[in-house]
Amino acid sequence: MKLLINPTWRCQLQCPYCLLPHIKINRDAPEHPWWEWANAIVKHAERGSVVDIAGGDPLLWDGLELFCAALFEHGIRWAITTNALYTPAVDRLLKLHPGGCQLINVSDHPGNLAADANIARIRAAYPLVMNRVMHPDAGKRNVQISSLIPYQSYREETEIDYVVRYCDSGIHHWVIDVNGDAFICNVAMATGRTPLGNIFTGEPIPKPSERFICDWGCSSCYTSVPGCWDVHQEVIR
Ligand code: SF4
Numbered sequence: 752m753k754l755l756i757n758p759t760w761r762c763q764l765q766c767p768y769c770l771l772p773h774i775k776i777n778r779d780a781p782e783h784p785w786w787e788w789a790n791a792i793v794k795h796a797e798r799g800s801v802v803d804i805a806g807g808d809p810l811l812w813d814g815l816e817l818f819c820a821a822l823f824e825h826g827i828r829w830a831i832t833t834n835a836l837y838t839p840a841v842d843r844l845l846k847l848h849p850g851g852c853q854l855i856n857v858s859d860h861p862g863n864l865a866a867d868a869n870i871a872r873i874r875a876a877y878p879l880v881m882n883r884v885m886h887p888d889a890g891k892r893n894v895q896i897s898s899l900i901p902y903q904s905y906r907e908e909t910e911i912d913y914v915v916r917y918c919d920s921g922i923h924h925w926v927i928d929v930n931g932d933a934f935i936c937n938v939a940m941a942t943g944r945t946p947l948g949n950i951f952t953g954e955p956i957p958k959p960s961e962r963f964i965c966d967w968g969c970s971s972c973y974t975s976v977p978g979c980w981d982v983h984q985e986v987i988r
């Protein structure tokens with residue numbers, strides 16, 4: 752499984768291109784502590800899975816480093832998507848130095864120039880890539896950028912392309928919100944579709960058994976880099 756999890760929606764920044772203010776998420780959902788997330792994830796994801804911890808900024812979520820260590824103990828690798836601003840959490844992560852890190856993704860945001868020292872420290876300890884959203888107000892660091900992320904204006908509801916596809920999302924890929932609701936993909940969460948289930952209930956979560964027809968369209972985060980989330984699609988029309 753490849754899981755994108757959002758244990759917090761909190762963030763210090765207000766990037767002008769951030770989708771969080773515009774998508775249909777429950778911003779008031781109570782957060783769950785790291786050990787509840789760890790217990791739930793190891794029940795639903797087999798060894799060899801990858802968990803990308805995003806948000807919000809996951810460095811603001813208490814116990815991030817302990818959560819990563821717990822995943823590694825269960826043979827699950829992890830990645831973090833962060834603005835890298837919160838130094839105390841960087842200190843704790845580097846001190847514990849849990850194994851199993853696949854990647855630290857840092858975005859070149861206009862508001863995180865003060866993160867450069869943290870970025871250098873993380874880069875010395877873990878694989879780190881810098882990304883930038885394709886938006887005129889994104890950061891302007893003079894560094895090599897690994898990937899340019901297409902800007903999606905959820906405010907204008909242009910995030911989906913209305914193309915009809917076969918898709919197998921949900922079988923090997925889930926997106927999980929702060930509340931623990933597991934969706935087949937980020938678009939399903941962002942547009943307020945019914946989740947597959949909730950990871951904190953202790954109940955099994957039914958997955959699609961085979962690919963299905965998705966007729967609501969998709970966003971560029973899945974279509975621009977096919978396969979990057981273990982999601983396979985075939986355009987029908
Ligand atoms: S750092 Fe990320 S979560 Fe925070 S405001 Fe910017 S885009 Fe949104």
Ligand code: SF4
Binds near residue numbers: 937965
């Ligand atoms: S085509 Fe895109 S929006 Fe539809 S289920 Fe697949 S990943 Fe989600």
